Amino acid sequence: MSNINEAALQLRNSSKTKATCSPVRELIGATDIEAAYKVQEINIAERIKNGAKPVGCKVGLTSFAVQKQLGVDQPDFGILLDDMVVEQGGTADYSLLMQPKVEAEVAFVLKSDLPSGDVSESMLLEAIEYAVASIEIVGSRVENWDIRITDTIADNASASHYVLGTERHAIQGLDLVEYKMKLWLNDEVVSEGRGEACMGSPINAALWLANTMGKLGKPLKAGDVILSGALGPMAPVKPGDRVRASIEGLGEVSVNFSTI
Numbered sequence: 001m002s003n004i005n006e007a008a009l010q011l012r013n014s015s016k017t018k019a020t021c022s023p024v025r026e027l028i029g030a031t032d033i034e035a036a037y038k039v040q041e042i043n044i045a046e047r048i049k050n051g052a053k054p055v056g057c058k059v060g061l062t063s064f065a066v067q068k069q070l071g072v073d074q075p076d077f078g079i080l081l082d083d084m085v086v087e088q089g090g091t092a093d094y095s096l097l098m099q100p101k102v103e104a105e106v107a108f109v110l111k112s113d114l115p116s117g118d119v120s121e122s123m124l125l126e127a128i129e130y131a132v133a134s135i136e137i138v139g140s141r142v143e144n145w146d147i148r149i150t151d152t153i154a155d156n157a158s159a160s161h162y163v164l165g166t167e168r169h170a171i172q173g174l175d176l177v178e179y180k181m182k183l184w185l186n187d188e189v190v191s192e193g194r195g196e197a198c199m200g201s202p203i204n205a206a207l208w209l210a211n212t213m214g215k216l217g218k219p220l221k222a223g224d225v226i227l228s229g230a231l232g233p234m235a236p237v238k239p240g241d242r243v244r245a246s247i248e249g250l251g252e253v254s255v256n257f258s259t260i
Contacts, residue, residue: 003027004035008042011141011155018098020143025150033072036153044079044156052081055225057213058136059205060157061149062198062229072149075199077209078157080225086137086163091256094239097160098139102237103230104183104191104245104253106176106202107134107164114220119210121203127220128206130168131176133250135183135243136227137161138234162227167251177201179248181231186242193232202228 007024014021028035048054061067061075086092094100111129139160142151152158176195183191199205205228213220220226237243237257244254 004038005042007035007154008039008046011039012043012046014141015098018095020098021141023142023146023148023151024154025148028150028154030148030150032150033153036150039154040078040156044081047081047083052083054079055082055085055223056080056227057209057220057224058157058159058162058227059209059229060152062205064199075205075208075229076149076153076157077212078159080159080162080227084159084161086161086255088163088166089254089256090163091258092137092161094258094260097137097257098141099145100137100139100160100237100257101234102183102185102243102255103136103138103234104181104193104232104247105134105136105198105230106195106228106247106250107132107162108171108202108206108226108228109168110220110222110224110226112222114210114214116214116217116219119207119214121207124203124207124210125171128171131171131174131250132168133165133245133247133253134227135163135245135253135255136230137163137237137255162225163253163255164225165251165253169250171203174249176203176249179250181245181247183232183235184244185235185237190235191232193230195231197231198229202231205229
């Protein structure tokens with residue numbers, strides 16, 4: 001078995017058993033980003049074969065400070081599937097999660113297909129139907145979140161679940177750079193930030209994703225969700241926790257966690 005297939009199997013088994021595993025960089029190396037995406041692709045294909053449907057993409061590593069910490073100069077991406085969705089105000093089944101953390105971010109939903117190849121900012125803005133506040137629940141199959149760039153990419157950019165707010169806003173006139181974000185955990189503010197924390201603007205992150213997916217021959221399509229990246233630090237959650245986030249101009253979004 002190749003190291004890539006072995007790494008994919010290790011992550012897949014971890015997800016099934018809910019037992020964390022050792023870093024997959026021990027199998028594919030700490031810097032081989034191409035190999036890491038191959039691992040991701042294998043496991044996404046397996047989930048699709050088992051009935052899940054792609055519904056968009058997430059952008060990770062959008063903080064320049066985190067990029068520097070991991071020794072990279074660009075973000076990464078993961079694939080969103082329909083079984084990752086938690087309804088606004090709903091309850092996430094904690095037994096399905098692994099080392100979960102939450103972060104607040106701007107999400108975009110597309111109304112039209114984007115092309116393969118180069119995508120300009122104006123093309124992206126024209127393709128976006130609306131923006132909403134969102135909460136991403138990130139998780140890691142890797143024990144104690146001991147990750148480097150190849151670990152998180154292979155692990156589908158540490159994706160787990162996500163929640164979209166129900167207040168939909170056209171992006172024209174939104175100040176996505178300056179808008180402030182607050183994230184509450186059980187009524188205590190645990191994270192704050194602004195749009196600029198996400199690669200200078202959530203639009204920058206979405207544009208990077210659109211161009212990356214286009215060049216890979218997997219352009220984003222009408223109806224796709226884009227989770228553009230965190231606007232502030234992540235916060236770990238426990239069974240029974242309640243999480244709420246607000247983003248200026250976009251409203252609020254919330255999710256609860258089951259007590260197992």
